[in-house]
Amino acid sequence: MGPNDLPFPRRMQVLVLLALAAVIYLGTASWPPLIDDADASHALVSREMNATGDYVVMRLDGVRYLQKAPLHYWMVAGLFRVLGENAFATRLPDALAMLALVLMVYLFGRRFFGDRAGFYGGLATATGIGFWMFTRIMIPEAIYTFFFVVIFYLFLRAWTGSLDPRIGYWGAAAAMALAVLTRALIAVIFPLAIVFLFLVATGGWRRWRELRIFSSAGIFLLIAAPWHIMAELRAPGFAWWYFINEHFKRAVGSRWPPDYDAVPLWAWLLAHLAWWFPWSIFLVLLAKLFPAPRKWRDLDAAGQARLLLFIWAGFILFFFSMTGGSRMEYYAFAAWPAVTALLGLAIARAEEEGSPWLRRSQAALAALGLVIAAGLGYAVWASFDVSSTTDISKLLQTRETDFYRVSMAHLLDLRPRAFAVLRGPAIGAALSFLLGFGLAWLLRRRARHVAATLAVALAMAGFAISANFAFKQFGPHMSSHELARAVVPFLRSQDQLVVVEFDSASSLVFYTGRRRAYVWREAYHTLESMAKMFPDSPKIFLDDPALAAMWRGPTRVFLSVPAELQEKTLAELPADSMFLLEEFGGKAIYVNERVRPEMRSVAELAQRR
Structure with missing residues (x-):
């Protein structure tokens, strides 16, 4: 592929991605209100920081809160001082992290695969359902995942010789330290393990002296260590609770006291087809991208980037597949940009090669859009005898409290009659899927590939807006506002x-x-x-x-x-x-x-x- 294989300049590519991500994430950040459980609880931790002036030992309801890394809470606490204590200030760090994440996936793809692949990877990141769904609550996944992309981008550029090693490796070490301050131990375990596997696979371990390990470790510790040391000094016992109980014991299912349940492995894996939707329909195209093992030691920069992305996604998915303790739906969030970057490359290559699988996948997506639209239409029709002003909680299936120890369990409370309150959002989502995916299929048949891929992304933007209206209507069941x-x-x-x-x-x-x-x-x-x-x-x-x-x-x-x-x-x-x-x-x-x-x-x- 050439330096720019898209019909519009790079400045326009960036503007399109930023505008799309801004509509989806910034445009939905101020409403609905914060929900019960982690969302509002984490916001209360940030409020308490400002009230006590203690930004080292976090507190919830006055009790020391030793479970989480602090960077996300610091961000929200700072925004509370500037913007007031509200939903927008709470969600703004995640929203901005998503804009930055979209741009980083785009830059990664553009650097190693070409503009079209990078642009498509950015579109898939901006519009995948899971990215949007799990930035509706105050959890740090989007923030530390952005740091992950920075880590691997800087590492790979330094490794392949397109960036000064000091900038690349030291920058990656700084990003890893910030990731640790956002998501704790896995933010250092995962990148180091992934880079190690990459070096072994490519035979690059012989170049280990180039990695500036000791100076990079010094930069990492300079940024990451002070908070951990101060937290243990001010709250003796922090180290046990934070490192042992919250990480190792949680992973093996022996955390004290018991926390969220592990989603069954089969359900957890299958759910990723939903979290990556609609782009998961194109997963079949990834088969041709995996480098043949016999060529791993002779790969060019683009081939090494492909291999790194596969190792990145595969290791994180494998790790959480093996954990026997808490395994929530979003735990593999940090693997998702690797998948969307690969999907961007796969779609771009399939367009270039005229792959029949691309047309088949696009037709399957249009058919699936029709089925979803029909299902939503039936739910709206089945609820016409119910007043649209009814308290939605009276139309939902009720369950025992323990059922909600899985984060998205509330979505399973929906019954057709509940769509009396959700008619507008349901119709909006149905039209987005039906018209957007249908238009994309027609454009793909006419070989208007960029327009077809953009149509899929715009359909998902329409869905996100509709879904946020639904979230607002569903909110009273999940929030005490x-x-x-x-x-x-x-x-x-x-x-x-x-x-x-x-x-x-x-x-x-x-x-x-x-x-x-x-x-x-x-x-x-x-x-x-x-x-x-x-x-x-x-x-x-x-x-x-x-x-x-x-x-x-x-x-x-x-x-x-x-x-x-x-x-x-x-x-x-x-x-x-x-x-x-x-x-x-x-x-x-x-x-x-x-x-x-x-x-x-x-x-x-x-x-x-």
Whole structure:
């Protein structure tokens, strides 16, 4: 391929990628509100940093929070000071990381494979469902994955002689240190293992002296070590919890206390077809890209880049396939840019060669778009007898709390009747798939390849906008934002807020502006376990007698209860002082005194029945 094998200049390539990524990520960052569990909990950690002025030892609800690396929380804390404490400031680091990631995949592909391959790789990164889905919550995957692409880009350029080794290897070491401050140990284990396997495969280990190992290690430690040392000095026991419990014990399934469940391996692997959609339909084209092993030691720069990408993606997917502990849907996020870069190259080559598999894959995508559109159309039709203003939680399948220990489990609550609330987004998504994929197929048949690939990307941009509207409608089931709006007018500084299981109501704490909430029945005990490590932790955990005493006391108490525990809660607390303030999204807020004249206690309501 030539230096620029696209019909428009490189400046336009960059502008198209940035505009597309900005619409998808920046355009959806301000809404919906933060959701319960990790999203709002992590935002609360950043809020606490600003409140305490302690940016070394993180805290959640006043308890030392030793589980995570700090860089993402520092970013959000800084944005909270500038933009205020809101959803946009919380999601902005992930959104900007995605824009940077799209550009890095483009630069990687352009450097080693040509403009078309790089541009297509950038499009696939910007519009893959998984990239968008897992930047809806405050997790650091997009940020540390960006650093991964920087690491491998700088390494490979230095290795192949197109960049000064000092810039390449020292820059890669600095990027690895920042990745460690974002995602902890795997951010050093994965790059080193991948580079090692690459050197062994290519016979490059004989050139190990060129890698500037000792000076690179010094740069890495200079950036990464200070926070870790200060954290252990200020919170003795940090090293055990952070390195041993959160990494090694989690990987083998012996973390204390138990955390999220491992997604079954077969489901985890198959889910990647969804996370890479729609570009996963072109995976069949990758077969021709894998370098023959007998040629590994004689590869040119482009061949070495292909091999590195395969090792990069393969190692991370293999690693998490072997872990027996927590294995969430997004854990292999750092492998995905390697896949999208390869897909960009595969599609570009297939276009150049006139591959029949490209046309077949495009036809299959158009057919799949038709099937998805038909399914969404049926769901909309089946819900026409349901009011579109119904609380969506009343239309969803309900499950036990433990079911939601898999991060995207809430999506499985959807039933056709729930589409009464999701009609607009469903129709928008259906039209995006039907028209966008159909147009791409027609363009591909006419050999208008760049336009066809762009049509697929634009269809996914339309889907992302529609899906974000759906997320907003689905939000009350996953967020306590609406409950917080009901509580705030009556919440005084001396009042107490009590939640059942902290993560199930963390957005309530965030949106009420509270730094502390009492916790009743902490299900997974992570906060409680960390509190026990440090005797000076706030006494925020309530057993049944403590809650009953607080409820009968002189202080106004607001209690957040999930739907599955309301019956049990009503049985344990005095009905004559249980006043329902608000019920929405499958959650309820009770208060122990009348805050509106028309309110009636649970006991009074029972007598009227």
